[in-house]
Amino acid sequence: MTFTAELWNSIGAIYAAILRHPFLKGFTDGSLPRESFQFYAVQDALYLREFARALSLAAARAPREDWIIMFNEHAAGALRVERALHESFFREWGLSAQEVAATPLAPTNLAYTSYLLSVAYGAPFHEVIAALLPCYWIYWEVGKELERDGSPDPLYARWIGTYASAEFGSLVRAVLDATDATAARLQAVEREAMRRHFLMTSRYEWMFWEMGYRRESWPI
Numbered sequence: 001m002t003f004t005a006e007l008w009n010s011i012g013a014i015y016a017a018i019l020r021h022p023f024l025k026g027f028t029d030g031s032l033p034r035e036s037f038q039f040y041a042v043q044d045a046l047y048l049r050e051f052a053r054a055l056s057l058a059a060a061r062a063p064r065e066d067w068i069i070m071f072n073e074h075a076a077g078a079l080r081v082e083r084a085l086h087e088s089f090f091r092e093w094g095l096s097a098q099e100v101a102a103t104p105l106a107p108t109n110l111a112y113t114s115y116l117l118s119v120a121y122g123a124p125f126h127e128v129i130a131a132l133l134p135c136y137w138i139y140w141e142v143g144k145e146l147e148r149d150g151s152p153d154p155l156y157a158r159w160i161g162t163y164a165s166a167e168f169g170s171l172v173r174a175v176l177d178a179t180d181a182t183a184a185r186l187q188a189v190e191r192e193a194m195r196r197h198f199l200m201t202s203r204y205e206w207m208f209w210e211m212g213y214r215r216e217s218w219p220i
Contacts, residue, residue: 003183003191004176007133010195011202018138018206019145023213027156028149032213037156038093040212042100043109045086047208050113051135052078057120058128067178074171085162089155107218108211112204119197126182130194133179134202139163140172 008015018024023040026032052075059071090100105113119131143163151157162168183191210216 002180003194004133004179007130007179007195007198008137010199011134014199014202014206015138015141018142018209021206021209021213023209024142024146026213027146027151027153027160030152030156032153032156036213036215038089039215040209041086041089042095042103043106043208043212045090045100046103046105047109047113048078048086050117051132052076054116054120054128054132057117058125058132061125061128063125070174070178074175077171085159088158092155104218106211106216108204108207108216112201112208115200115204123193123197124190126186126190127193127197129175129179129182131197131201133175133198134205136172136175138202138205140169143168 023032023036026036055071055075055078059068059075062068062071086100087097090097116131120128123131140163143160143165146160147164151160179194183194186194
């Protein structure tokens with residue numbers, strides 16, 4: 001069994017909870033309130049800005065030249081390709097880029113991005129890649145899962161298609177390969193640190209859906 005297969009097995013209960021979440025159920029049956037999706041999309045655009053920073057830091061720490069190139073390209077893609085998806089939504093809603101950028105991070109978004117950046121700034125490469133991996137992998141698996149049922153809502157179908165696509169899948173496979181290659185040269189204690197980060201950010205992925213569904217705000 002590959003190391004990444006072990007990681008995926010370790011979050012079986014979390015991934016099952018993600019698939020059961022009413023946010024994702026609402027994609028396929030069309031019942032997700034548009035207000036929740038709009039809140040989520042704005043917060044996700046803000047998240048991607050910080051995720052791109054973490055990817056750039058992973059590139060700076062990467063031990064192989066092809067991984068330096070890969071993570072720098074992924075950082076650019078997070079800001080260009082996925083931002084284009086979000087901005088197509090924002091135009092339909094009459095939201096300007098300035099309005100989106102001025103939106104405060106929701107509590108869960110701030111906690112998640114702060115965690116990622118803390119690891120990216122201070123931890124060795126193997127820990128950084130493990131912390132980043134769930135954002136790639138869970139979205140790909142979710143996209144493929146939801147694509148089987150589709151969505152009666154064209155807006156939600158567009159979102160599903162982005163993450164179920166072969167293009168996105170190729171990015172994920174490259175990071176999975178890099179994660180397995182990295183883990184293969186490590187001691188057990190270092191692989192355990194990777195497991196801890198992978199578990200933590202997988203939990204944050206569930207929390208992000210919950211944040212969007214509830215349109216989470218600061219209590220005070």
